[in-house]
Amino acid sequence: MIKKNLTRRQQEISDYLQSHEHVFPFPPTLEELCHAMGVSSRGSMHKHIQALIAAGVVEPMVGRQRGIRLRPQHPPSPVSTSEAMGLEIPFLGYIAAGQPIEALAIPEMMVIPHWLRASRACYVLQVKGDSMIDEGILDGDWVIIEKRDWADNGEIVVALVDNNDATLKRIEQVPGKTILHPANANMKPMSFAPEQVRVQGILVGQMRTYR
């Protein structure tokens, strides 16, 4: 990299370009840059950009419109480490309030980001129904469940009721009873004897795709 010493303003502009590089659908125009940096003269901005070109930070642009692109830098080595990969955990099936978990015959593995907290044994379920809609868990969402047989109050859990119905609910355990709170204005909390409810896991992550 050629990188002469940049002036304060040049550095600011370079930083801005760098942090916004991936946001722009197209490279910015001088005027857009002016606006972003609080400058009102295209001419002034032009001079800065020319300096950045001379310094090797920005691609040379000859008259081209929207030609302000950062020059590809060659950083130390961004090569993906194993740390940077995803984890593979099993997708087990579907969970709908009030039905048993609808299990896949053969669980398929699916990749999730490691930073989605899959520290202990986890699995993925796909949500059916709207029972947790007020918590932002919609029909079709994927939830990552950490395998665990106990829960703290307030956690969202996969609970097996009467050894039959599996549901995703927020749990509240008080002496003598266990209450499962749906997050849907149309549904009421349900109260059970503690021995009726078995925690199968707790919610640690959630994913959704659009379209």
Next chain:
Amino acid sequence: MIKKNLTRRQQEISDYLQSHEHVFPFPPTLEELCHAMGVSSRGSMHKHIQALIAAGVVEPMVGRQRGIRLRPQHPPSPVSTSEAMGLEIPFLGYIAAGQPIEALAIPEMMVIPHWLRASRACYVLQVKGDSMIDEGILDGDWVIIEKRDWADNGEIVVALVDNNDATLKRIEQVPGKTILHPANANMKPMSFAPEQVRVQGILVGQMRTYR
């Protein structure tokens, strides 16, 4: 990939072709493209297409009718991909209704599952605030944004208003105005002149962690 630098319009048309490739029963005609892109001159569109051919994006077509086909792109993946595992895409910063995107100085890469549909260039933002709470997008959620400068009605977009405020909203474009719908009972849709609003990307995925 051959990919010369495309102009803004060329990029738009290329994007359009790509995203509609599987929608068309057969490749579109120039006139259909004109209509789709809001151009009234076949001649103008022809020039764009020729540019895309020269850039290697579109198959050469010699006189053939309905010959506008995308060239098979070998590496459709935008960023470093470790195919079996996850995709690495840049995490750029935070988005809150009514403020500019708060950009990280240096974007960090983050792994997302490849099945979260990061077909084209994408980036990740973290949501601040509750403006989309009724759509199940909560404060602190991560959203995956596909870089795009146009949107179909009903899509959730990152929209830049007055070249200043970036927000995540559902978009509705009608002749003469563009309406941004928050998903929060306490907020009202906002209506703008189309030229006030610039789409920067559309929502394709969402993730959340609990703990």
Next chain:
DNA sequence: GAGTATAGAACATAAAGAGAACAAAAGGAA
């Protein structure tokens, strides 16, 4: 004063579009 930043005007050219005229392809009807 040297170096840096800024504003603003004037100018130059790239990009995009409109529209007409023509040519090649496609589809039908006889």
Next chain:
DNA sequence: TTCCTTTTGTTCTCTTTATGTTCTATACTC
């Protein structure tokens, strides 16, 4: 097939607008 009509791609010329470039003048800091 042949003739005709319609569709669709191609070429041109002309405008308009967006955007990069150049210059000149002013101000601030060291």
